[in-house]
Amino acid sequence: MGKTYIFGHKNPDTDTITSSLVMANFEQKLGNTEAVACRLGNPNKETEYVLNYLGIEAPKLIESVEDGANVILVDHNSPKESIDNLENVNILKVVDHHKLALETSYPLFYRAEAVGCTETVMYKLYRENGIEIDKKIATLMLSAIISDTLLLKSPTCTNEDVKAVKELAEIAGINYEEYGLEMLKAGTDLSSFSIDEILHLDAKAIDFKNVKAVVNQVNTADISDVMKMKVDLEARMNEIINEEGLDLFMLLITDIINSNSQVIALGKSASLVEKSYGVKLEDNTALLKGVVSRKKQVVPIMTENA
Amino acid sequence: MGKTYIFGHKNPDTDTITSSLVMANFEQKLGNTEAVACRLGNPNKETEYVLNYLGIEAPKLIESVEDGANVILVDHNSPKESIDNLENVNILKVVDHHKLALETSYPLFYRAEAVGCTETVMYKLYRENGIEIDKKIATLMLSAIISDTLLLKSPTCTNEDVKAVKELAEIAGINYEEYGLEMLKAGTDLSSFSIDEILHLDAKAIDFKNVKAVVNQVNTADISDVMKMKVDLEARMNEIINEEGLDLFMLLITDIINSNSQVIALGKSASLVEKSYGVKLEDNTALLKGVVSRKKQVVPIMTENA
Numbered sequence: 387m388g389k390t391y392i393f394g395h396k397n398p399d400t401d402t403i404t405s406s407l408v409m410a411n412f413e414q415k416l417g418n419t420e421a422v423a424c425r426l427g428n429p430n431k432e433t434e435y436v437l438n439y440l441g442i443e444a445p446k447l448i449e450s451v452e453d454g455a456n457v458i459l460v461d462h463n464s465p466k467e468s469i470d471n472l473e474n475v476n477i478l479k480v481v482d483h484h485k486l487a488l489e490t491s492y493p494l495f496y497r498a499e500a501v502g503c504t505e506t507v508m509y510k511l512y513r514e515n516g517i518e519i520d521k522k523i524a525t526l527m528l529s530a531i532i533s534d535t536l537l538l539k540s541p542t543c544t545n546e547d548v549k550a551v552k553e554l555a556e557i558a559g560i561n562y563e564e565y566g567l568e569m570l571k572a573g574t575d576l577s578s579f580s581i582d583e584i585l586h587l588d589a590k591a592i593d594f595k596n597v598k599a600v601v602n603q604v605n606t607a608d609i610s611d612v613m614k615m616k617v618d619l620e621a622r623m624n625e626i627i628n629e630e631g632l633d634l635f636m637l638l639i640t641d642i643i644n645s646n647s648q649v650i651a652l653g654k655s656a657s658l659v660e661k662s663y664g665v666k667l668e669d670n671t672a673l674l675k676g677v678v679s680r681k682k683q684v685v686p687i688m689t690e691n692a
Numbered sequence: 693m694g695k696t697y698i699f700g701h702k703n704p705d706t707d708t709i710t711s712s713l714v715m716a717n718f719e720q721k722l723g724n725t726e727a728v729a730c731r732l733g734n735p736n737k738e739t740e741y742v743l744n745y746l747g748i749e750a751p752k753l754i755e756s757v758e759d760g761a762n763v764i765l766v767d768h769n770s771p772k773e774s775i776d777n778l779e780n781v782n783i784l785k786v787v788d789h790h791k792l793a794l795e796t797s798y799p800l801f802y803r804a805e806a807v808g809c810t811e812t813v814m815y816k817l818y819r820e821n822g823i824e825i826d827k828k829i830a831t832l833m834l835s836a837i838i839s840d841t842l843l844l845k846s847p848t849c850t851n852e853d854v855k856a857v858k859e860l861a862e863i864a865g866i867n868y869e870e871y872g873l874e875m876l877k878a879g880t881d882l883s884s885f886s887i888d889e890i891l892h893l894d895a896k897a898i899d900f901k902n903v904k905a906v907v908n909q910v911n912t913a914d915i916s917d918v919m920k921m922k923v924d925l926e927a928r929m930n931e932i933i934n935e936e937g938l939d940l941f942m943l944l945i946t947d948i949i950n951s952n953s954q955v956i957a958l959g960k961s962a963s964l965v966e967k968s969y970g971v972k973l974e975d976n977t978a979l980l981k982g983v984v985s986r987k988k989q990v991v992p993i994m995t996e997n998a
Contacts, residue, residue: 489792493806494792497803
């Protein structure tokens with residue numbers, strides 16, 4: 387049936403990159419020998435840590451696929467986060483853990499669960515289909531779950547994520563807490579990035595009802611390290627607001643040790659942050675205590691208050 | 693967590709009614725003791741045959757649920773085919789086999805596969821979760837698969853549907869071919885229906901791009917039996933077109949023995965049928981050879997040509 391291109395969202399994170407690799411392995415085990423792991427952007431430093439740890443290559447970088455091609459989406463379903471010609475390709479499968487944002491004109495395999503990480507769903511797919519999980523695949527999966535759940539501490543983390551990490555750590559022969567902390571810390575190294583790059587590291591375009599927003603999240607072990615760049619960050623954020631016609635740009639600086647986020651909010655709808663969290667923005671910024679999950683603690687609350 | 697209302701689409705068919713009953717059983721086995729099988733309309737004659745065969749009650753008839761209620765959707769995901777306040781309830785799960793037409797602001801359990809019947813997916817869920825399938829549940833499941841695949845003959849029928857029916861027939865202790873033909877024939881009995889009722893038996897509102905259409909499908913063992921009512925059917929179809937502002941009303945009269953459909957097409961976009969199938973409508977009607985599946989042989993082809 388020709389190649390099957392497997393990819394996650396733009397601005398790939400560890401879940402998106404590893405899910406592409408793991409799904410390609412899964413498909414090959416099911417007999418789809420032409421399944422190819424792909425990516426729509428470059429791995430971040432956290433993901434590089436994982437790939438280097440295992441000594442494996444990143445998925446193949448693609449910008450688009452030919453019309454009519456077979457694709458499998460992992461870790462996303464929104465056309466906004468996918469290839470531009472998504473409506474002209476044949477989506478065979480989706481494996482995801484996000485809200486629904488995809489319409490199709492044909493039925494397909496769609497597997498999503500309200501768990502912390504796509505790889506937790508992948509783990510279940512391996513189990514259900516009786517497919518063996520080797521050390522490498524186990525390490526890829528557990529890395530993503532640790533990444534998405536901030537070492538099982540995020541409110542997005544479910545019992546199923548915890549169970550998967552523990553079982554996968556057993557297979558991989560890894561102390562997941564030590565490994566996970568090193569991996570997360572590797573992801574907080576911003577030293578080689580320009581201001582513009584920092585603002586695109588994990589940026590998602592999200593509409594809170596009629597509020598056109600971008601929410602970018604940057605993990606750190608020390609919020610003050612990132613806040614040193616506040617003036618430069620704000621200058622560029624304002625430029626992006628003008629360039630893209632945004633109503634709101636939220637930068638979440640997330641403390642992975644203490645599980646809080648400092649938000650910098652700019653744009654004409656910045657007060658939506660105050661309304662949503664009962665905080666006062668001072669000099670465009672506020673501490674959102676306990677907020678670490680864009681999906682669970684930002685999107686629904688901001689949407690409800692918009 | 694309070695009641696969980698489980699229901700399929702409006703104008704329920706055998707898959708929708710049995711999936712609601714089976715999903716309630718599945719949820720209860722998983723510990724969700726407040727799961728309640730519901731329905732948004734009355735069982736058709738085919739479904740009544742199944743319920744009578746097993747001596748069980750239909751799911752509870754509901755018209756709506758309270759805002760904020762927990763619901764599980766089976767055999768549909770489109771808001772158009774569901775309760776009116778779908779956007780104000782909490783969808784816990786979807787189990788389906790249709791194209792995607794649902795947007796949410798939150799992640800959820802979504803399980804769809806491109807198979808012939810929702811119950812084939814339910815069958816896999818029981819297996820994956822190691823939950824026992826008793827004779828009653830097996831009979832409900834296989835009835836739906838036979839209904840949706842016209843005794844495994846529809847192009848929507850996959851190997852997974854065939855496998856499920858054979859395994860379920862074993863559990864139920866049923867000769868599925870004999871049972872299935874009796875069940876399908878029970879569904880073709882139109883004697884007690886008014887013209888208007890016939891036109892709403894299995895009617896779905898579908899937009900083929902900008903063409904606002906209703907496609908109604910009626911199964912029969914003899915097309916000429918239904919065509920005797922053509923004048924009266926057309927008169928009422930034209931009324932519905934005016935009442936609902938439709939561009940197209942397609943009535944598919946499907947011969948379950950020979951696997952063809954006679955179509956009656958009315959409305960200003962009726963020529964879309966001619967273009968899509970390379971046929972000439974004579975007196976508003978044409979034979980569509982081999983066409984038995986609205987999902988696989990009508991929706992994609994009409995959409996592509998619209």
